[in-house]
Amino acid sequence: MDPLACAPMGRLIVIEGLDGSGKRTLTDALTKELADRGLTATRWAFPRYGESVHADLITDAMHKRLGPLVDTVYGMAVLYALDRQGAAAGIRADLERFDVVLVDRYLASNAAYCAARLHEDAHGDMVRWVRDVELGRFELPVPDAHLLLRVPVEVAAARTAHRADTEAGRERDSYETDGGLQARCSEVYEQLAEQNWVSPWHVVDGSGPVDAVALVDRILG
Numbered sequence: 001m002d003p004l005a006c007a008p009m010g011r012l013i014v015i016e017g018l019d020g021s022g023k024r025t026l027t028d029a030l031t032k033e034l035a036d037r038g039l040t041a042t043r044w045a046f047p048r049y050g051e052s053v054h055a056d057l058i059t060d061a062m063h064k065r066l067g068p069l070v071d072t073v074y075g076m077a078v079l080y081a082l083d084r085q086g087a088a089a090g091i092r093a094d095l096e097r098f099d100v101v102l103v104d105r106y107l108a109s110n111a112a113y114c115a116a117r118l119h120e121d122a123h124g125d126m127v128r129w130v131r132d133v134e135l136g137r138f139e140l141p142v143p144d145a146h147l148l149l150r151v152p153v154e155v156a157a158a159r160t161a162h163r164a165d166t167e168a169g170r171e172r173d174s175y176e177t178d179g180g181l182q183a184r185c186s187e188v189y190e191q192l193a194e195q196n197w198v199s200p201w202h203v204v205d206g207s208g209p210v211d212a213v214a215l216v217d218r219i220l221g
């Protein structure tokens, strides 16, 4: 074997969608389907609650624990980006060890949610900023593909409300209770998918069960 040949890198697949779109369930189904095909997979989720100081600061802001202080879109965008920067080396290492690395929310969440909190005129600048900072300056591993779980905003909202009622300690955060934000966010996601922002996007209907077999076929080509 050529000693200079590089080991093949795993694929970095990002799962995106509104709060309540079913990202966790889809990630579980993909993990199982990949294992059934004899492929190794691991997973990450952002923000890294309980694992990074940046995620702790995000939680304070999301649950309105800042008192008279205000969170700003820019401040939040930086915190989310720093949370990911702290994970970059770990993700890179996983890409060398696993066939597939599944990520539940990545920089596209920052682009979609932060843009959705700004006037439409500023959306382009926000989306560019996220890409330049996270992939450019922070050098995060670049995704090979994005999966966007498309669900009507009302369906996603009903799911997060149900989760808050039935799961202990799963109180809805300030983004989840803001229907206007979720609706604008959904629009930005559609634009990112349309542009194949950063990598190819696959749109998946998340209102019912997802066919993981067909989806893995699509992703792996």
Ligand SMILES: Cc1cn([C@H]2C[C@H](O)[C@@H](COP(=O)(O)O)O2)c(=O)[nH]c1=O
Residues within 6 Å of the ligand: 019, 046, 047, 080, 081, 105, 106, 107, 109, 110, 111, 113, 114, 175, 176
């Ligand atoms: C990962 C990430 C999440 N978010 C938002 C989306 C969610 O409403 C919220 C928390 O994510 P979660 O509900 O999936 O735990 O943070 C961003 O605004 N930027 C990011 O980079």
